[in-house]
Amino acid sequence: xxxxxxxxxxxxxxxxxxxxxxxxxxxxxxxxxxxxxxxxxxxxxxxxxxxxxxxxxxxxxxxxxxxxxxxxxxxxxxxxxxxxxxxxxxxxxxxxxxxxxxxxxxxxxxxxxxxxxxxxxxxxxxxxxxxxxxxxxxxxxxxxxxxxxxxxxxxxxxxxxxxxxxxxxxxxxxxxxxxxxxxxxxxxxxxxxxxxxxxxxxxxxxxxxxxxxxxxxxxxxxxxxxxxxxxxxxxxxxxxxxxxxxxxxxxxxxxxxxxxxxxxxxxxxxxxxxxxxxxxxxxxxxxxxxxxxxxxxxxxxxxxxxxxxxxxxxxxxxxxxxxxxxxxxxxxxxxxxxxxxxxxxxxxxxxxxxxxxxxxxxxxxxxxxxxxxxxxxxxxxxxxxxxxxxxxxxxxxxxxxxxxxxxxxxxxxxxxxxxxxxxxxxxxxxxxxxxx
Amino acid sequence: xxxxxxxxxxxxxxxxxxxxxxxxxxxxxxxxxxxxxxxxxxxxxxxxxxxxxxxxxxxxxxxxxxxxxxxxxxxxxxxxxxxxxxxxxxxxxxxxxxxxxxxxxxxxxxxxxxxxxxxxxxxxxxxxxxxxxxxxxxxxxxxxxxxxxxxxxxxxxxxxxxxxxxxxxxxxxxxxxxxxxxxxxxxxxxxxxxxxxxxxxxxxxxxxxxxxxxxxxxxxxxxxxxxxxxxxxxxxxxxxxxxxxxxxxxxxxxxxxxxxxxxxxxxxxxxxxxxxxxxxxxxxxxxxxxxxxxxxxxxxxxxxxxxxxxxxxxxxxxxxxxxxxxxxxxxxxxxxxxxxxxxxxxxxxxxxxxxxxxxxxxxxxxxxxxxxxxxxxxxxxxxxxxxxxxxxxxxxxxxxxxxx
Numbered sequence: 098x099x100x101x102x103x104x105x106x107x108x109x110x111x112x113x114x115x116x117x118x119x120x121x122x123x124x125x126x127x128x129x130x131x132x133x134x135x136x137x138x139x140x141x142x143x144x145x146x147x148x149x150x151x152x153x154x155x156x157x158x159x160x161x162x163x164x165x166x167x168x169x170x171x172x173x174x175x176x177x178x179x180x181x182x183x184x185x186x187x188x189x190x191x192x193x194x195x196x197x198x199x200x201x202x203x204x205x206x207x208x209x210x211x212x213x214x215x216x217x218x219x220x221x222x223x224x225x226x227x228x229x230x231x232x233x234x235x236x237x238x239x240x241x242x243x244x245x246x247x248x249x250x251x252x253x254x255x256x257x258x259x260x261x262x263x264x265x266x267x268x269x270x271x272x273x274x275x276x277x278x279x280x281x282x283x284x285x286x287x288x289x290x291x292x293x294x295x296x297x298x299x300x301x302x303x304x305x306x307x308x309x310x311x312x313x314x315x316x317x318x319x320x321x322x323x324x325x326x327x328x329x330x331x332x333x334x335x336x337x338x339x340x341x342x343x344x345x346x347x348x349x350x351x352x353x354x355x356x357x358x359x360x361x362x363x364x365x366x367x368x369x370x371x372x373x374x375x376x377x378x379x380x381x382x383x384x385x386x387x388x389x390x391x392x393x394x395x396x397x398x399x400x401x402x403x404x405x406x407x408x409x410x411x412x413x414x415x416x417x418x419x420x421x422x423x424x425x426x427x428x429x430x431x432x433x434x435x436x437x438x439x440x441x442x443x444x445x446x447x448x449x450x451x452x453x454x455x456x457x458x459x460x461x462x463x464x465x466x467x468x469x470x471x472x473x474x475x476x477x478x479x480x481x482x483x484x485x486x487x488x489x490x491x492x493x494x495x496x497x498x499x500x501x502x503x504x505x506x507x508x509x510x511x512x513x514x515x516x517x518x519x520x521x522x523x524x525x526x527x528x529x530x531x532x533x
Numbered sequence: 534x535x536x537x538x539x540x541x542x543x544x545x546x547x548x549x550x551x552x553x554x555x556x557x558x559x560x561x562x563x564x565x566x567x568x569x570x571x572x573x574x575x576x577x578x579x580x581x582x583x584x585x586x587x588x589x590x591x592x593x594x595x596x597x598x599x600x601x602x603x604x605x606x607x608x609x610x611x612x613x614x615x616x617x618x619x620x621x622x623x624x625x626x627x628x629x630x631x632x633x634x635x636x637x638x639x640x641x642x643x644x645x646x647x648x649x650x651x652x653x654x655x656x657x658x659x660x661x662x663x664x665x666x667x668x669x670x671x672x673x674x675x676x677x678x679x680x681x682x683x684x685x686x687x688x689x690x691x692x693x694x695x696x697x698x699x700x701x702x703x704x705x706x707x708x709x710x711x712x713x714x715x716x717x718x719x720x721x722x723x724x725x726x727x728x729x730x731x732x733x734x735x736x737x738x739x740x741x742x743x744x745x746x747x748x749x750x751x752x753x754x755x756x757x758x759x760x761x762x763x764x765x766x767x768x769x770x771x772x773x774x775x776x777x778x779x780x781x782x783x784x785x786x787x788x789x790x791x792x793x794x795x796x797x798x799x800x801x802x803x804x805x806x807x808x809x810x811x812x813x814x815x816x817x818x819x820x821x822x823x824x825x826x827x828x829x830x831x832x833x834x835x836x837x838x839x840x841x842x843x844x845x846x847x848x849x850x851x852x853x854x855x856x857x858x859x860x861x862x863x864x865x866x867x868x869x870x871x872x873x874x875x876x877x878x879x880x881x882x883x884x885x886x887x888x889x890x891x892x893x894x895x896x897x898x899x900x901x902x903x904x905x906x907x908x909x910x911x912x913x914x915x916x917x918x919x920x921x922x923x924x925x926x927x928x929x930x931x932x933x934x935x936x937x
Contacts, residue, residue: 130819203596213598215596276600334691410568414564414823417564421827424554425834432837483810
């Protein structure tokens with residue numbers, strides 16, 4: 098029976114091809130628009146480290162100006178002062194902890210024919226690599242001991258290793274960075290978390306860095322820091338005065354295994370701030386926060402307003418397309434009233450009629466879904482072209498999204514077909530036959 | 534309008550069908566009006582002038598990696614070389630570029646002290662060639678002199694004695710009379726005095742999304758730093774030819790630095806507003822396709838209802854109705870449905886706008902735009918129904934006699 102209805106549906110679709118085309122196009126456009134925006138939102142709000150996002154916490158302390166609170170007092174500063182992050186680092190109260198900042202430098206290749214290379218860097222603690230499950234091709238991150246003994250070690254990205262060493266195992270070799278020799282201890286495999294959760298202060302969808310070096314190198318002025326700096330109190334002259342200032346420019350992450358550990362760490366932070374208050378710092382009420390990865394991304398509103406707005410718009414667009422389909426299906430099925438009357442008179446039950454017309458709606462839905470998928474693919478390509486780098490890797494359709502697209506199309510067309518089908522089934526056969 | 538009652542009675546027999554069209558029109562209008570509003574909002578934002586001579590300027594980054602490098606003497610040589618290149622109007626060292634997205638800001642206050650209100654402003658560290666190099670217009674006061682320019686070491690916390698600010702900043706500091714800003718002393722870093730010696734017409738901050746984007750100040754500094762920009766203005770039409778020449782000359786003059794990112798200000802503007810531009814294009818596509826879908830939906834439904842009523846139309850024609858009257862019937866029918874749709878749509882447009890205002894900090898919609906939406910959708914509806922109505926009018930009166 099199913100195949101028979103399928104054939105009937107096909108005949109009917111072809112007979113009113115103009116109308117069918119209009120419906121398929123409407124559903125296709127609606128689904129295409131909805132899927133495009135859903136995909137962008139889905140990728141923007143993805144969990145970049147699902148296996149342990151609940152155990153990684155970003156630390157915020159409210160060290161800001163009492164007269165002029167940060168973010169109007171709604172949330173503590175989004176970065177930390179050097180003083181606080183080094184104090185917390187020294188306390189070692191968490192299972193793992195990482196202080197970091199963005200940096201940049203120039204690498205002078207040994208080969209004199211090669212041009213010097215400007216690289217984006219990250220200055221971080223040894224725990225960075227284990228905390229964030231960074232994958233390595235060669236070697237590994239440096240040890241906590243290297244942090245303590247202020248060693249000149251470096252971890253390269255796969256791309257940088259490709260440029261400098263042609264992609265071979267470079268562990269143990271040296272590079273000249275900002276005039277100093279650094280020993281390579283590891284090479285990272287492809288690693289581009291999206292969003293780049295570990296530092297969203299300079300753009301949540303930036304690429305990960307070319308090189309990683311110990312944080313103390315910034316302190317010793319062996320590498321230049323970059324990224325955002327925010328100050329509220331005048332600083333003295335020179336770099337040491339800057340380090341001791343109330344300027345925020347470091348980020349601090351901790352890894353805490355259990356809920357209890359989190360409570361304990363918060364206690365510790367509060368005690369720390371209380372202690373600092375004695376030195377005249379932290380004049381605002383205590384507002385220390387520990388946010389796990391997803392909480393942190395959400396609080397910093399990583400998903401762009403534009404993307405959310407577009408998604409809302411495209412859902413309304415889909416509704417218009419569906420209303421359109423309901424209207425057209427209704428007209429089509431009611432137009433078949435004489436045929437339905439005849440079939441009913443010949444003994445077709447309401448149930449058979451119902452399944453026949455629902456199958457016809459579903460066929461249109463599937464066709465619309467396939468068209469929608471093609472349009473979503475094109476839409477995402479378009480978004481990547483229009484938005485450029487900022488949307489790179491955020492506009493790809495995976496199989497999960499593709500299935501969702503077809504299901505959404507099918508589901509919504511069946512929904513749209515319900516009322517017209519119901520009306521068609523309730524046609525009075527006698528009246529229809531009379532007028533023929 | 535005798536027909537109105539007739540049409541209403543006919544519509545009442547197919548309430549759902551008419552409601553569907555009305556709802557579709559309503560949603561289309563709500564989306565269309567808001568999308569156009571957002572497009573206009575972004576266009577306004579993009580139209581704001583940066584204050585620079587955008588067509589004839591470019592910049593590049595200069596990153597020094599050599600050790601024991603005399604930054605200041607090289608800076609002088611570089612600037613002299615660039616300024617003496619034929620076709621170059623002027624050139625400066627600068628710490629940031631308007632609209633580029635990264636730069637410095639500081640807050641100024643009227644009185645010294647910790648607990649004073651302060652107004653944030655972008656800081657541009659330049660020398661006395663800045664006005665000429667950037668193409669800025671000095672509308673009051675004077676320019677810096679060569680003697681005003683100090684050397685700033687990295688991490689230095691003191692500031693020069695003089696500053697030039699934008700008119701928008703002056704208006705913010707002295708709301709009653711911006712011209713009174715000239716000669717006034719303001720305080721930077723809470724307690725360092727700074728005298729305003731000039732006001733420029735406009736110069737935008739590096740961040741286009743910042744609500745203080747029109748507030749900028751120039752301070753006379755040459756930076757002794759390892760990274761910075763050279764900003765160059767050329768004679769009209771010479772920019773593109775000079776870009777590679779100057780890049781090459783700088784790169785070859787000494788090997789202990791890297792010259793990179795040679796970029797025009799036009800390109801920077803484009804990149805800065807890339808997102809706004811992209812969103813506008815998408816919104817435009819949404820508006821157009823939505824209108825088309827609604828239009829075609831009306832066409833499809835009208836054709837269907839006409840096909841179903843062929844006999845009745847034939848009968849009316851046979852009883853003496855003119856073609857014009859038949860056409861008018863369907864145009865009127867569409868008009869009535871549109872009225873309901875547009876009424877709901879106007880409320881919907883305002884409601885949607887209110888939601889957008891609440892969730893995304895948009896500004897409230899203007900009345901004119903809603904009025905525009907009303908007119909636009911009436912036209913769309915009437916145009917869409919024109920073809921089916923014409924088809925209906927052409928039904929011959931003889932149809933009425935055939936099947937009875």
